[in-house]
Amino acid sequence: MPTPAVSSRHAYYLLSALHREGVVILxxxxxxxxGLFYATPAQDGILSRIRIPGGILDSKQCHAIADIAxxxxxxxxxxxxxxxxxxxxxxxxxxxxxxxxLQDVGLGARNPAVDHIRNIMTSPTAGIDPQELIxxxxxxxxxxxxxxxxxxxxxxxxxxSVGFDGGGTVSVCDRLNDIMFAAVLVDNRVYFRLCLSFGxxxxxxxxxxxxxxxxxxxxxxxxxxxxxxxxxxxxxxRKLRLRELLNSLGCDTYLQQVIQQLTFPLFRSNLTSVxxxxxxxxxxxxxxxxxxxxxxxxxxFYIGVVLPLGRLEGQQIRxxxxxxxxxxxxxxxxxxxxNLLLTDIPQQLVRDVESKIASLGLDFSTKNINSALVxxxxxxxxAASATDTKGDALTLVKYLATRVSLNHPINIHFSGCKKSxxxxxxxxxxxxxVSQESExxxxxxxxxxxxxxxxxxxxxxxxxxxxxxxxLPILVGQMLQVYKIHSKNPDETFREFVNRHDxxxxxxxxxxxxxxxxxx
Numbered sequence: 001m002p003t004p005a006v007s008s009r010h011a012y013y014l015l016s017a018l019h020r021e022g023v024v025i026l027x028x029x030x031x032x033x034x035g036l037f038y039a040t041p042a043q044d045g046i047l048s049r050i051r052i053p054g055g056i057l058d059s060k061q062c063h064a065i066a067d068i069a070x071x072x073x074x075x076x077x078x079x080x081x082x083x084x085x086x087x088x089x090x091x092x093x094x095x096x097x098x099x100x101x102l103q104d105v106g107l108g109a110r111n112p113a114v115d116h117i118r119n120i121m122t123s124p125t126a127g128i129d130p131q132e133l134i135x136x137x138x139x140x141x142x143x144x145x146x147x148x149x150x151x152x153x154x155x156x157x158x159x160x161s162v163g164f165d166g167g168g169t170v171s172v173c174d175r176l177n178d179i180m181f182a183a184v185l186v187d188n189r190v191y192f193r194l195c196l197s198f199g200x201x202x203x204x205x206x207x208x209x210x211x212x213x214x215x216x217x218x219x220x221x222x223x224x225x226x227x228x229x230x231x232x233x234x235x236x237x238r239k240l241r242l243r244e245l246l247n248s249l250g251c252d253t254y255l256q257q258v259i260q261q262l263t264f265p266l267f268r269s270n271l272t273s274v275x276x277x278x279x280x281x282x283x284x285x286x287x288x289x290x291x292x293x294x295x296x297x298x299x300x301f302y303i304g305v306v307l308p309l310g311r312l313e314g315q316q317i318r319x320x321x322x323x324x325x326x327x328x329x330x331x332x333x334x335x336x337x338x339n340l341l342l343t344d345i346p347q348q349l350v351r352d353v354e355s356k357i358a359s360l361g362l363d364f365s366t367k368n369i370n371s372a373l374v375x376x377x378x379x380x381x382x383a384a385s386a387t388d389t390k391g392d393a394l395t396l397v398k399y400l401a402t403r404v405s406l407n408h409p410i411n412i413h414f415s416g417c418k419k420s421x422x423x424x425x426x427x428x429x430x431x432x433x434v435s436q437e438s439e440x441x442x443x444x445x446x447x448x449x450x451x452x453x454x455x456x457x458x459x460x461x462x463x464x465x466x467x468x469x470x471x472l473p474i475l476v477g478q479m480l481q482v483y484k485i486h487s488k489n490p491d492e493t494f495r496e497f498v499n500r501h502d503x504x505x506x507x508x509x510x511x512x513x514x515x516x517x518x519x520x
Contacts, residue, residue: 035115036099036108044074044381046090050107053120054140055083055334061105062321062332066314068094068102077317079310081175081374081423082119082161083334088381113154114147121163121177124335125170128295128302128343132168133183134190134214139164142218150222155229157239162221164192170289173204175336176424178242179224180205181217192217198246202424202458208255209268216264223261227254287409289335290366292350295343301350302343306363308370308397309390310338319360327353338374369400372409376422378433379444385416387433387444392469399473404480410494411451412476420458426451428494429476430459436466446472448479450506453499461503463510482509 040047050065057065065085069077074089102108109115120140127135143162147153165173167183173195181192192212195205212220224242231245246254259266290304305320312320320342324330329344345353357364365371373396376382378389393414413420413427420430428451436445446467451460467475480494486509487497498506 035112036102037112037115042088042377042381043379043383044089044377047381048073048087048090048094049080050085050087050102051109051115051117051119052084052107052334053144054122054126054137055119055124055336056137057321057332057334058106059321059325059330059332061107062317062324064102064105064107066317066321068098069317070314076311076313078377079307079312079334079338079340080119081336081338082121083124083336084119085334088377109144109148111148111151113151114156116158117147117153117156118159118161120144121161121172121175121336123166123168123170123172124289124333124341125168125302126164126166128297128300129166129168129170130294130296132166132296133185134166136164136166136181136183139181139214139217143221146218146222152229153225155232155234155239156225157228157232157241159239159241160225160228164217172336174425175204176202177205179221181212182207184211186211190214194220196246196251197243198251199243201243204425208251210255211267211269219262219264220258220266223258226261227257230257287337287366287372287411289337289341290339290371290409291364292354297344299347300343301345301347302341303345303350303353303357303364304335305340305342305357306365306368306371307339309373309375309393312340316360316362319356320362323353323356327356337372339371366409367406369397369404369406369410369412372411372428373397373414374411374423374427375414376416376420378414378416382416382421384419385433386435387414387416387446387469389414389416389422389431389433392431392446392472395469396473396476400477400480403477404484406480407484407490408493410480415459418459426458426460428498429479431472431476432459434466436468444469448475450498451495452503453495461506463503463507479510 036048036050065077069075069087072090072092072094073087078086078088080086103110120143122136122140123129126137161177163172163175163177163180165171165180165182173180173182178197180195182195184191184193192214194208194210194212196208197205199206228242228245231249232239290306292301292303294301320332324332324342327345327349328342331343333341333343335341342353373393375389375393376385378391379385379387410429411427412429412431413423414431415422416433418432430449430451431446432449434445434447435442447462448464448467449460449462464475483494483497
């Protein structure tokens, strides 16, 4: 086996050791994105990412992950915005036998050559959502199997991302994926809209107007990948994003080449002229999974558990896995919003599970500020960060806990730099870490943005510049109090409140003059 070009000695160690142990490895080069077999250096040690297709884990896998985190990492795992798991603070090489055991329990790709490809995304409520049009889990499994069985796909960009949305209450259509299949009902039959990422960076996939039957999704995906590879340089270390290729080649030209790979025609139609069934309004659905909800299956419920900053300690992972095995179907579901679900709980056992969750130091209330709080790894884990985002986020939580009571989740995003790795979509409030220069040197600070729907800015509209760390919790708390005082009614969300004011009005409302009457 030829020696691969490596970006990390640790990653090379892992793959070489697996090869000596008899694990089949096919490599086309190392990816810059971390995987279970593609570890990546970070500020706080080595980082490994475990792909969880569809975000679904069984209790045995949970215990295996907890053991890895305790033995090799910092004793915790972080849920990512693609429903992956990250093990951080790894100081020594993970034993090859341990990695093989993880493969045996279904963690990580069976073929390490494709393990770096981004996780396949779907709604965490797939198969249990009373309003969904179709259960997308079989499609997730089919595409994951296809990736593993076709090692040539190791040539795909590590960021080649695919999502499936079944049309239920908890939608992932706004998540940033290169390719999104979004279920829609046309003349009482379920199709998928084919959406592709092209145009401006940071925007969700755009509907191509192509409707696919469920059984056509996998062949179309395979063709989309094949055309990408036809235009990709296998020797290049930096792989083009699909968006870049679509912008360069043209979406229509790309799709024509996809059609040439298929044995069936593609049906392209403007859905406004197609008879579609009206579905319930699904605005602001991304945090509806938090709390206790009835499932499609009669008599069964799921509980959406809030994970502070997406983090789970080892004992919490084991405790939740044991709860799932004892009271549910033995599975946990990770979400793209860095929380998780316990599913298939009989109604008469819900109260028992509630108390057990609380005993693990976790919560399931949408009023918990943590329910929609997101932070990147910050200066402790990333050299690009200007601030200690996770530490500052925890300080904010502690400050607000006894001062502000929320009626709705408010998405607050701490980002250490403009790359916005933890959350690519616009949040209600974005706190962007910056370095504030003064005569005595530089110090960490934050610029504050609010996510208006009519704003073309990725972060939203700027409200404040260079807020120092000490003042940040006070100022954010006052912003939330202003929203509660001036909202139309208790049902108005923060986003709705912001959108009915222009930026000048918002700056005035949040100004010291208007805030001085608010006591903390």
